[in-house]
Amino acid sequence: MNAPRTNGSRPTGGRVPRLAVWKFASCDGCQLTLLDCEDELLTVAGRVEVAHFLEASSIRGAGPYDLSLVEGSITTPDDLERIRHVRRVSRNLVTIGACATAGGIQALRDFADVREFASVVYARPGYVAALERSTPISAHVPVDFELRGCPIDRRQLLEVIGAFLAGRRPDVPAHSVCVECKLRGAACVVVAHGTPCLGPVTQAGCGALCPAFGRGCYGCFGPAESPNAAALNARLRELGMSTPELVRVYRTFNAASEPFRRAAEEAGA
């Protein structure tokens, strides 16, 4: 799961870089994170031309684009075509969020029969053209950088945009959430309270939001750089988690990421 890095290529000749935001199978939460940059939004808008961002404006500025932020996973035959187009018209392509980076919560279909789901949910499932699996963008086209999170973190998004504008590597550490807990001085909920927590196997980025409020980490940012889920699972069992509970904690937003898929299997899925 080593994330590719931005190649740092920028437009030449002093032209204002053109930004596009794209949506695939997703809830729109990660795109909204850009609009949630309230204090910094005008600054961003002053540094880039927001050429294509349907969540914010119905104007569809034509490509090519210098930076494309891609939200969502690939789940339909149409998506397969559209992501290739997005890649063709984008100088840099950055995926934003767990769907685009790992397949998202909708990748739970990978562990079941999607046609069976459709038959239960829809009156006429024949109209639904869904792929067997929900896959990340990187499974289909080259990706320059993958930003984690469900949803992504506002500060990390600004860091990635700022790094792109400066032509440098984004500072997005791949270490565990535990490091962020300690940096902010939050008590370890596993050790001090006996609360199950995925922090030791989850990538940082949220600022240790849940543990800072006394809750265990839910793994929203996906697997950390060198997760040892077998060791954590043994500990989580000691804290009282059953096999189905263990499988369930890994089968959420990043269920299809390879380390979390294996973690659930090791737990007994």
Place this chain on the structure above:
Amino acid sequence: MDRVVLDSLEPLIAVLTGMGYTVAGPTVRDGVIRFAEISSAADLPAGWTDEQNAGRYRLRRAAGPEATGSQDRLETGDASAGDGEQVFGYAASPDSAKRYTHPPRTTLFRLRDGVPEEAGREAPPIALLGVRPCDLAALAVQDRVFLGGRYPDPAYRARREALLLIAVDCATPGGTCFCASMGTGPTAVSGFDVALTELTGPHRFVAAAGSPRGAGLLAALPTRPATAADLEAAEEVGRTARTRMGRRVELDGLKERVAEAHDSPIWNETASRCLSCANCTMVCPTCFCTTVEDGADLADGTAARAERWDSCFTLGFSELGGAPVRGSGAARYRQWLTHKFSTWVDQFGGYGCVGCGRCITWCPTGIDITEELERL
């Protein structure tokens, strides 16, 4: 200087505040003891104690009549002092003095229009109340790291000099403590401005000055000379604490033994339990490794370089030429343990471990550094 007796810490806190110090002391927060700014002795964790073992920390009311209603107090964080209750009746807390001398994140410099502006080095005066002997030993280790050698760290020096240290002898070491075998506790010997020994029946503190600054502070407080009985009671605190160490390390031949274990199969077994989460290094009072973060402000175009705690357990820490030198968990754990007990001695002339036991308590899977050493 002769030792004196303080009947209350209230005048001490008031005088320090009057001198312009921010007083930081132990408080009850989120079910653990944490350093925080305090304004009164009533903010201290009176009547609280802790239970510590590998991967486990629990705060509870000390035995006795005060035990009733403990749950309410834990939840509300109400730590008001009952009469005669110990206020330092617990072992090492997750915070050490490191958070003050070597903060998690500090700005090194800013760039404005390409011109570097060095970050200010003014350190606000802080009086740290309740520093344990193991943490005094850790500060001595940090001093050698940051101030020894050819490139002393001026920012560390400023923070260190702005820190007034009020140590407290350890009366209740925890299950993961081994300062006695490391020779760093449980009684404060040096490196403090004032050292206190807490006594009960009646509740009082025997105080000794360890610096001119500490002597001046004690002279400004209402004290009485310590009697022979006070001094004997203080001695007894140390003697009893010594017998309560939950762990021990055999130092004889250890440096060589660890160095020779480079190819031991034990590292792989330990790595199977290690999460590489870095908790041990973050809570360690001597671990000093950092990385740098470069950031740019989109609005004003300035850039800044910050120093942030890093750990030999992250992959980025040993990344050279695009790949980590220590890619396996076994290599990372070996690096950490070998540094603490062997190469640290070559590098700085002493061990990188002070026996506080934090790495044992705060390891989510309970890896015990003393057991690992025993197995080598």
